[in-house]
Amino acid sequence: MGKYDEYFLMKEAEVADYTKEKIDTFKNSEQIESKEIGDGNLNYVFKVTDEHNQSVVVKQAGHVTRISEDMTLTIDRIKREASVLQLHDKYAPGLVPEVYLYDDVMKCFVMEDLSDHEILRGAFISHDTFPQFAEDITTYIVNTTISTIDFVIDPQDKKEMQQEYTNPELCEISEDLVYTEPFNDYNNRNLVFAPNKEWVESEIYNDEVLKLEAAKLKNDFLTKGQALIHGDLHTGSVFVTKDSTKVIDPEFTFYGPIGYDLGNVIAHLVFAYANGKVYENEGFCDWVLTTLEEVVDLFTEKFSQKWDELVIDHMAKETGVKEWYIDTVLEDSSGVAGMELIRRIVGMAQVADIVSIENEQARKEAERFCLRIGKSCVINRANYRTGRDFVHLVQSNI
Numbered sequence: 046m047g048k049y050d051e052y053f054l055m056k057e058a059e060v061a062d063y064t065k066e067k068i069d070t071f072k073n074s075e076q077i078e079s080k081e082i083g084d085g086n087l088n089y090v091f092k093v094t095d096e097h098n099q100s101v102v103v104k105q106a107g108h109v110t111r112i113s114e115d116m117t118l119t120i121d122r123i124k125r126e127a128s129v130l131q132l133h134d135k136y137a138p139g140l141v142p143e144v145y146l147y148d149d150v151m152k153c154f155v156m157e158d159l160s161d162h163e164i165l166r167g168a169f170i171s172h173d174t175f176p177q178f179a180e181d182i183t184t185y186i187v188n189t190t191i192s193t194i195d196f197v198i199d200p201q202d203k204k205e206m207q208q209e210y211t212n213p214e215l216c217e218i219s220e221d222l223v224y225t226e227p228f229n230d231y232n233n234r235n236l237v238f239a240p241n242k243e244w245v246e247s248e249i250y251n252d253e254v255l256k257l258e259a260a261k262l263k264n265d266f267l268t269k270g271q272a273l274i275h276g277d278l279h280t281g282s283v284f285v286t287k288d289s290t291k292v293i294d295p296e297f298t299f300y301g302p303i304g305y306d307l308g309n310v311i312a313h314l315v316f317a318y319a320n321g322k323v324y325e326n327e328g329f330c331d332w333v334l335t336t337l338e339e340v341v342d343l344f345t346e347k348f349s350q351k352w353d354e355l356v357i358d359h360m361a362k363e364t365g366v367k368e369w370y371i372d373t374v375l376e377d378s379s380g381v382a383g384m385e386l387i388r389r390i391v392g393m394a395q396v397a398d399i400v401s402i403e404n405e406q407a408r409k410e411a412e413r414f415c416l417r418i419g420k421s422c423v424i425n426r427a428n429y430r431t432g433r434d435f436v437h438l439v440q441s442n443i
C-alpha cells in the first residue's frame with residue numbers, strides 16, 4: 046500500500062513528500078520545504094516551495110476544527126470546497142485560485158500559491174487601500190451567484206446542484222454562530238467584552254424586536270435556496286494586491302440567499318471602518334465608505350446587466366421581476382450584514398479588526414458602533430437599498 050492510500054493528518058514534512066509524489070513539476074525537486082500557514086478556524090494549510098522557486102498550497106481537512114477541540118466535522122467537506130473553487134473559476138475567471146489536484150483519499154487539494162497577495166483583513170488593519178476591490182468582489186458575487194439561480198439554469202440542473210452542494214454540517218455552524226447564539230448564548234460560548242456586558246444584555250439579549258427579526262432572517266437562511274453562494278465571504282476569505290483579488294475558502298458553500306455573500310462584505314467593511322476611526326485614519330475611513338458605496342451600487346448594476354444577458358425563464362422576463370428580485374437581494378444583504386456585525390462582536394468567532402484594539406474605552410465604543418449599525422441593518426432592512434443608504438447609516442452612528 047502506498048504512503049498516501051489511507052487518510053491521515055499530514056505534518057509539514059509529509060506534505061513536502063506528498064507534493065513531490067503527487068505534483069509532476071515537483072518530481073525532480075531536491076529541496077522541498079513545507080510550512081503550515083493556516084490561520085483559519087477549520088483546516089490546515091501548507092505552503093510548499095522548492096529550489097526552483099516553484100510553490101503551491103496544500104489544504105487538508107482534519108476531523109477536529111482548529112477553533113475548538115469540541116467541534117468535529119466530517120473530512121469529506123474538503124471535496125465540496127475544491128469543487129466549488131473549480132466551478133467559480135469558470136463563472137468568475139481570475140478571481141479564485143487555480144486548483145491543481147483534488148485527493149479524495151487524503152481529503153486535501155493542491156492549489157495556486159497566492160503569496161504575492163495578502164489577506165484583506167490584515168491589510169485593512171494596516172489601513173491599506175485596494176482600488177480594484179469593489180470592482181472585483183462585485184464581479185465575483187454577481188457572476189458566481191446569478192449563474193446558478195433557477196431563472197438562469199435549467200430547474201432540473203439547479204435541483205441536482207442543490208443536492209450536490211447540500212452542506213448541513215457547515216450550515217449548522219452558521220445557524221448557531223450567526224443566527225442563534227448571539228441572541229441568547231444558549232451554548233454558553235459567546236465572548237462578550239466585559240465593559241459591554243450589560244449593554245449587550247439590554248440591547249441584544251433583551252431586545253424583543255431585534256430577536257423577532259433575527260428569527261425571520263434565520264428562517265430565510267434555512268429555506269431560501271436561491272443560488273450557490275460562497276457562504277463565508279468575510280475579509281479573511283479574500284486575498285488582494287493593488288490590482289488583483291482572489292476569493293478563497295468557499296467551504297461554507299450551499300444553495301442559500303445571495304444576500305448572504307453581499308451582506309458579509311458590507312459588514313466587514315464596517316469593521317474595517319470602525320478600526321480606522323479608532324486610529325483616526327480619516328483617509329482610510331473615507332476610502333472604506335467610498336468602497337462600501339461602490340460595492341452596493343456595482344452589485345446592483347452588474348446583477349441587472351447579467352440578468353438581461355442570462356435569464357431564460359419566461360416569467361422572470363415579465364416587467365418588474367428583475368427590479369423586485371434585486372430589491373429582495375438588497376434587503377437580504379442588509380439583514381445579513383446586521384447579523385454578521387452582531388455575531389462577530391458577541392459570538393465566539395470574532396474579528397481582529399475589533400479585538401486588536403488595545404485601548405479598552407476605544408474598543409468598547411467601536412463594538413457599540415458596530416452593534417448599533419448591525420441592529421439597524423436587521424430591524425430596518427427594508428430601508429437600505431443603495432450605497433448611499435449604507436454610507437448614511439454608518440455616518441449617522443459615529
Ligand code: SR1
Nearest residue numbers: 086112218219222277394
Ligand atoms: C467554527 S468556525 C467559526 C467561523 O469561522 C468561519 O470562517 C465561519 O465564519 C465560522 O462562523
Ligand code: MG
Nearest residue numbers: 085277282294
Ligand atoms: Mg474560512
